[in-house]
Amino acid sequence: MPAALIVALGAAVALAPRDAPSMATADPTGPAGLYAALSDEARSRVLVAFDPDLGTYAEIRPAVRAALAQLVRGGGNLSFVSFTAEGRAVALAELDRLRRGGVEGGRLLDLGFHAGAEAGLVAGVDRIVADEAAGALAEALRAAGGGIGAFDLVLVVGGSELGPRSWVEQVGTRLPDLPLTAIVPTILQPQTIPYRVSGQLDALVAGVREGAAYVASVRDDATTAAREAERVTDLPPSSLPLLAAMLATILLLAEAVATRWRGSREGTT
């Protein structure tokens, strides 16, 4: 019964009409900051550090896809790199999606998987574009040094294994002028918010609420055709059903605790 109730509530959340969260009250380095950072057409060479977890990627997928759409619409050239195996799997899927969506091949560069975690990240500061990488974008990056510093902006799609903290610690300290932005799931929120407050991250979208606000801003900016082309599942759920689901979950937990308490009382009498 509780399981059926949870599934029913989830279905209600999935099918309920979406509302558009506002960025008006947001931190200038939050969703609004990410929107501004990705709108800057002077930063055309963007490194997308793609290392989300398979388990939590669904939570940030709408925001990530909105960010990629914003970058593509603004004329940006995207280079994908991963330092985790899970991130590489998701990066391949997203690259494939972008190519099938009509993004010209010359604007996408797959820098592949780099092993070594933090050590690999530090090695990438000097050299991240492989000699085998072909195309005008790869040539331009090699001419600019071939390392992470050859990019105008970094967008970190974070997971629990290697996320914005590692980028701030290993890359931010070596390339202090390189703008670092990030999108992370809720589980990383307590770990990453301090970097946003201290200014070590230029912009951060953390968790569901900020992701929804950012997606709404990108959708407002998109053409009607582009909006219609988006999948239903790319939209964030509305807040009212989420609240209802949260309250129902609390009730279910209370019911479970009460049942256990009654059972223990009966056992003692």
Place this chain on the structure above:
Amino acid sequence: MSGLIGPEVGGALTVWVAAAATLLAWSILVGAQRPFVWSQRLLAGLLTGYLALLAIREVLIPRLVAPLLADPAAAPFEWLALLLAAMLLGARWLPRWVGATPVAVLVGSIAAFALGGAVVGTVLPQIAGILPAPGVSGPSLLAGVATALVTALVLLAFVHGRPQGRVLLRLGAAGRWLILGGVGAWLGYLVLSRLVLLTDRLAFLVTDWLGVVR
């Protein structure tokens, strides 16, 4: 595209496999253990195979085997890496120090990067960040003082192992309550975010698989 009437067979097949895996994992909700265990084993097997493939295709061949075959004399670091890998692989049959050496190199180098980065990139900037900046007043000053106070109390909660005065003990207890409050609030928000994952799967089943709602 709907999985039922999709024009691309590959795409439709992918949607059907994903839908079947989702339903297998959810079988635990109705008390069916066996399909749930199947889905767990499928995930573990796929991940293991994928990791092995990734290591061979994107690390071992392009960064170790190819440079050694192309110009063995010009690849001293690759020879060293090969030696360390062989020591690790043969650890079961060789003296203990042989297997311990590559592990020590691995752990030591990662710890050096992580520790150095943590001090320069996190500890020092964050300590600077909690101190109220000179010249600020009003709400900003209040927020800065509150942040510094909370940080100090939380740090005191981690003081262990020495005889402490009554004041220090009480401040440490306050810090522990602050930790509990912070973790509780975060966990509540985390539960909320997990509902989003559930709705994402439901939306996938309803829209992509069944094609009921567009």
